[in-house]
Amino acid sequence: xxxxxxxxxxxxxxxxxxxxxxxxxxxxxxxxxxxxxxxxxxxxxxxxxxxxxxxxxxxxxxxxxxxxxxxxxxxxxxxxxxxxxxxxxxxxxxxxxxxxxxxxxxxxxxxxxxxxxxxxxxxxxxxxxxxxxxxxxxxxxxxxxxxxxxxxxxxxxxxxxxxxxxxxxxxxxxxxxxxxxxxxxxxxxxxxxxxxxxxxxxxxxxxxxxxxxxxxxxxxxxxxxxxxxxxxxxxxxxxxxxxxxxxxxxxxxxxxxxxxxxxxxxxxxxxxxxxxxxxxxxxxxxxxxxxxxxxxxxxxxxxxxxxxxxxxxxxxxxxxxxxxxxxxxxxxxxxxxxxxxxxxxxxxxxxxxxxxxxxxxxxxxxxxxxxxxxxxxxxxxxxxxxxxxxxxxx
Amino acid sequence: xxxxxxxxxxxxxxxxxxxxxxxxxxxxxxxxxxxxxxxxxxxxxxxxxxxxxxxxxxxxxxxxxxxxxxxxxxxxxxxxxxxxxxxxxxxxxxxxxx
Numbered sequence: 468x469x470x471x472x473x474x475x476x477x478x479x480x481x482x483x484x485x486x487x488x489x490x491x492x493x494x495x496x497x498x499x500x501x502x503x504x505x506x507x508x509x510x511x512x513x514x515x516x517x518x519x520x521x522x523x524x525x526x527x528x529x530x531x532x533x534x535x536x537x538x539x540x541x542x543x544x545x546x547x548x549x550x551x552x553x554x555x556x557x558x559x560x561x562x563x564x565x566x567x568x569x570x571x572x573x574x575x576x577x578x579x580x581x582x583x584x585x586x587x588x589x590x591x592x593x594x595x596x597x598x599x600x601x602x603x604x605x606x607x608x609x610x611x612x613x614x615x616x617x618x619x620x621x622x623x624x625x626x627x628x629x630x631x632x633x634x635x636x637x638x639x640x641x642x643x644x645x646x647x648x649x650x651x652x653x654x655x656x657x658x659x660x661x662x663x664x665x666x667x668x669x670x671x672x673x674x675x676x677x678x679x680x681x682x683x684x685x686x687x688x689x690x691x692x693x694x695x696x697x698x699x700x701x702x703x704x705x706x707x708x709x710x711x712x713x714x715x716x717x718x719x720x721x722x723x724x725x726x727x728x729x730x731x732x733x734x735x736x737x738x739x740x741x742x743x744x745x746x747x748x749x750x751x752x753x754x755x756x757x758x759x760x761x762x763x764x765x766x767x768x769x770x771x772x773x774x775x776x777x778x779x780x781x782x783x784x785x786x787x788x789x790x791x792x793x794x795x796x797x798x799x800x801x802x803x804x805x806x807x808x809x810x811x812x813x814x815x816x817x818x819x820x821x822x823x824x825x826x827x828x829x830x831x832x833x834x835x836x837x838x839x840x841x842x843x844x845x846x847x848x849x850x851x852x853x854x855x856x857x858x859x860x861x
Numbered sequence: 862x863x864x865x866x867x868x869x870x871x872x873x874x875x876x877x878x879x880x881x882x883x884x885x886x887x888x889x890x891x892x893x894x895x896x897x898x899x900x901x902x903x904x905x906x907x908x909x910x911x912x913x914x915x916x917x918x919x920x921x922x923x924x925x926x927x928x929x930x931x932x933x934x935x936x937x938x939x940x941x942x943x944x945x946x947x948x949x950x951x952x953x954x955x956x957x958x959x
Contacts, residue, residue: 501873502869502870503870524870525920526868526870526918526920526921526954526955527868527870527871527874527908527909527918527921527954528907528908528911528912528918529907530874530904530908543904561906563906563907563908563912564906564907564912565912566912566913
């Protein structure tokens with residue numbers, strides 16, 4: 468029987484939740500990397516045993532972790548346990564090392580971006596927000612980082628190289644941090660075109676490459692953000708998350724700071740599909756595994772009040788690709804609930820019926836085995852959840 | 862041998878249970894001790910000093926013999942008691958968060 472593995476990153480460690488295909492009984496493993504912030508962990512689509520995790524700390528910086536057995540054991544890539552150095556005594560892995568590319572041969576490397584006070588500020592690596600394993604090669608994985616940049620490893624996470632054409636885009640000096648930092652938080656690899664990658668940055672906007680990462684262009688036409696001087700500017704929009712169904716890689720759904728948006732032309736233009744949502748502020752957005760017009764969001768009251776409106780935790784589902792939304796409440800707390808659901812904390816499995824999962828800043832991970840009609844908590848008292856990913860196992 | 866006491870999280874990362882002992886060739890300084898520590902435990906590279914600038918991470922301190930050596934130049938000699946192994950170099954995670 469097939470099964471499901473839910474990978475949960477929290478403020479104090481990672482947890483691996485597993486179940487059979489019924490998705491009724493769950494085994495909880497963790498905390499892995501106890502005490503560390505785990506911004507994201509994700510499995511390879513071609514090797515479900517291969518997982519990558521971003522482990523970080525305000526004290527000790529960034530650590531990359533890899534598992535080759537589905538999360539049972541972990542190691543820093545290139546530094547297996549018991550093998551500390553090369554025979555010459557030199558360190559093996561450089562897996563923690565993210566260095567911005569300042570070479571002249573890779574485009575227009577930048578050294579500064581917009582800072583909160585309007586001055587220019589040097590690019591400084593802080594952490595990895597999102598890991599996106601390749602759909603074809605388990606040793607290739609992308610990392611979206613703060614300060615915003617995109618890195619790639621082709622050796623299983625041992626070494627990382629920046630795709631500097633993105634940071635070198637001409638608008639770079641105008642990029643600025645959102646409240647959570649200037650993070651590249653979304654990486655979407657087009658399954659039908661290996662040359663095409665979508666990324667999103669808070670607060671610069673969405674970008675696309677059509678040549679494997681050498682050159683990029685902003686794809687923010689149609690976004691309207693009243694919190695920037697020119698609401699329709701080419702860049703500067705605080706995109707919170709973007710989602711795509713693999714069968715229709717030209718159709719994108721976006722949860723922006725405010726507004727839920729849709730593009731039918733690979734981001735060339737966007738239109739709003741917030742429709743009858745109680746509020747169009749939020750962080751997560753995802754697409755049903757089998758119905759590309761069925762999408763999910765979790766409305767949050769406002770940018771000043773990061774909790775559900777009226778203290779009711781409600782997932783909203785649209786079966787029409789936006790505009791017409793229904794509240795999904797069965798099994799979710801409908802009073803006195805003031806948690807948030809962060810941008811990478813929702814995912815779907817590909818079983819029939821589609822499972823939907825999300826985690827909260829209050830430490831609950833909710834699961835629906837019926838496409839959102841009803842929900843049950845898998846766990847309720849984890850540290851604040853930063854990310855949720857799901858693997859559907861054979 | 863130089864004795865180094867790591868914060869708990871770094872002990873877990875290096876998979877050691879107590880203080881570590883490292884061999885340092887030449888003058889015993891912050892830099893030479895950390896170079897040797899990272900060579901023996903490469904998983905610690907970048908966690909104590911920044912990968913690129915080699916500067917001490919802001920929330921870490923270096924204590925020895927009841928003194929704070931965090932702000933000393935990285936090539937300044939550490940106390941003889943550390944160089945002889947009589948006293949450990951303590952790498953301390955700052956208490957922060959209230």
